[in-house]
Amino acid sequence: MKIYLERDGFEGYSTDMFHICKLFFEEVELIYEPSDDANLHMKITIRTDESARLAYGDIRLSSPAGGEVYTSRYEKKLGAREETYKRAIKRVIGFCMLHVLRDYTGLEQAWGTLTGVRPTKLMHNMMMKNSLEDCVQMLRDEYLVTEPKVQLLAGIAERQLKVIPDLFRLDREVSIYIGIPFCPTKCAYCTFPAYDIRGNNGSVEAFLEGLHDEIRITGQWLRETDLKITTIYWGGGTPTSITAEQMDALFVTMSETFPHWDEVRELTVEAGRPDTITEDKIEVMKKWNVDRISINPQSFTQATLDAIGRHHTVTETLDKFKLARQMGMNNINMDLIIGLPNEGMIELQKTLDQTEQLLPESLTVHTLSFKRASRMTKNKEDYEVAERDEIEEMIRTTAEWTEQQGYVPYYMYRQKNILGNQENVGYALEGYESLYNILMMEERQTIIGLGCGAVSKILFPKVEHEDGYEQRIERFPNPKEPALYNQAYKEYVVKKIKLLDEAYKEAALK
Ligand code: SF4
Structure with missing residues (x-):
């Protein structure tokens, strides 16, 4: 689908417009000059009234071949700051485009104009300033989210606050993600760092050596900064690809170096692939009081798994599920x-x-x-x-x-x-809700990623202003490949600690 987009009264927003079109068409190309081979012509007009602090949008969708013409109109209050001003115009464009494309294609978009945002984070941010009823109404009217998804979001946001009542105060603690990049084989849909563990023991050992070191360096920084750890999550890859002894050794290093070890609220290990689970690994997890494990079927149809x-x-x-149960694992995720x-x-x-x-x-x-x-x-x-x-x-x-x-x-x-x-x-x-999953998705505290492919997300202090708040969130990925990790982790950990220092020194000054 080739769409000629004519912008009147504004520039930019090409990416936002593309994402809205992409919701409706598998393949879409936006062009900004008239062309004979365009399938649709979309003209968007934006006007702003600075004195009334409003943005108005008009849109007209037509086919050069003739036929029905679709139109939509929307207005939105402009924020005082440049960022919120732009956001208002973005909303006007999104609203109008979604309307005409929905009418043209007959396709309902369950999530309305919400593209590229974390819906529950948006919901929590709205709930800080508005009642639940008002938030729900905003989702319906402004973002065009459909009723089932509105109810899903509202339910989840309420649930999260019930599970973690101090969700908004946990920014003085951190969570830890441990990335173990090995799996027995690589699944076809996978983009995680997952390297074949078979016949690769040299590189596993070398990787673990680096990981122990990274844990120690980070543990020391946490002690010096006196930060508590809320949750620890082992992911990957499949962490249970390594041996029981190797897992045990990692727990020893963590318990020796992480501060307030006994106060960690939740410890999860992804035992994702059933073919990696053994009695001795479950014993190690029991010994270290792992709260939650994952055993992932994905499907119970053998032909699909193949x-x-x-x-x-x-x-x-x-x-393996039965084995874990028999051995006392009472919080299993699938x-x-x-x-x-x-x-x-x-x-x-x-x-x-x-x-x-x-x-x-x-x-x-x-x-x-x-x-x-x-x-x-x-x-x-x-x-x-x-x-x-x-x-x-x-x-x-x-x-x-x-x-x-x-x-x-x-x-x-x-x-x-x-x-x-x-x-x-x-x-x-x-x-039995996973605290880590909530904290990670809602970006309410810093997550420090250790190991291969682990991505740290470092939260800087919030800057409040009249339109809400802004927060710098710095993403810091570790190398994905074990060989590169082994070569470079020391350099990476120094850079990461520097960023963490910057964030927490700023926080201490607030
Ligand atoms: S088990 Fe998970 S991490 Fe490993 S290859 Fe499959 S999807 Fe990727």
């Missing part, structure tokens, strides 16, 4: 993916029926996304996935099923290129 390269069996998932290749309602129902037999304490339900660097995306034509309507039905069915089983949604996030422009939702039985 097609996506997970190389473990359905039976193995069931056996990840499921909706829309895996060749899967429709029948396969989903099978997965839900099987999950019902196990009843893990929490479930993370992902909708498949075609991430740019994954093997699946590179060979997209080899993978047949369900149509948008079926994906929507699968999501609805899963949401109803979770409700029947007593699960409540407690965090969510959206990704680019997710099938049907849907979302990933974390569900939990009451009292």
Whole structure:
């Protein structure tokens, strides 16, 4: 689809406009000069009234070949500062475009104009200044979010505050993410740092040596700064790809160097791939009081697991789940993916029926996304996935099923290129919500990433102003590849500590 976009009274905003169009068309190209081969002509007029502090938008969508013309109009109060002023115009453009494209295509966008934002973070920010009812109304009227998603967001935001009543005060603590970049095999949809662990022990040892060192250096900084750790999360890769002894040694180093070790509120280990779980690794996790583990089936259809390269069996998932239960693991999460290749309602129902037999304490339900660097995306034509309507039905069915089983949604996030422009939702039985997932998604505290591919997110103090607040959030990724990590982690950790120092010195002065 080629759209000729004519801007009247404003410049820029090309990326925002592209993202709105992308919601409606699989392939879209925006051009800014008239062209004979354009399929649509969209004229957007923006006017501002500085004295009334308002922005007005008018839009007209037509096809050069003739036919119906679609129009929309919207006005929005301008903020006092440049950033909020721009944001208002962005909202006017988004609102008008969404309207005409919806009328033209007949496609409803469940998340309205919300692209590239964290919906629950937006909701919390709105709730700081408005009542829940007002926030809900704003989502409907200004962002055009559909009712089921409005209710989902409102429910999640309330739930998060119930689970972590001090959510907005946790910025004086940090959480730790440990990235172990190994897996037994690489799944087709994966873009995580996940390197084949087989026959690679030299590089595993070298990596772990660096990780121990990084933990010690960071632990020392945390002690000097006297910062408590709220949660620790081991991810990757699959952390349980390493041996029980290697896991135990990492716990020893953490417990010796991290301050207030006994006060860490939650410790999670992703035991994602069932084929990596053994009795001795569960024993190590029990010994170190790991609160929560993940055992991820993704699907209970063997042919699907084979097609996506997970190389473990359905039976193995069931056996390892039972083993973990027998050994006393009483907080198990399972990840499921909706829309895996060749899967429709029948396969989903099978997965839900099987999950019902196990009843893990929490479930993370992902909708498949075609991430740019994954093997699946590179060979997209080899993978047949369900149509948008079926994906929507699968999501609805899963949401109803979770409700029947007593699960409540407690965090969510959206990704680019997710099938049907849907979302990933974390569900939990009451009292089993993952604190780390909430803190990480809502960006309410600094997350320090250690190990391969671990991304630190460093929060600087908030700067309050009349239109709300602004906050610098510095993303700092560690190298993804083990070899590069081994070479460069020392340099990286110095830079990271410098950033942390800057953020926490600023905070101390506030
Ligand atoms: S188990 Fe997870 S991290 Fe490992 S390859 Fe598969 S999706 Fe990637």
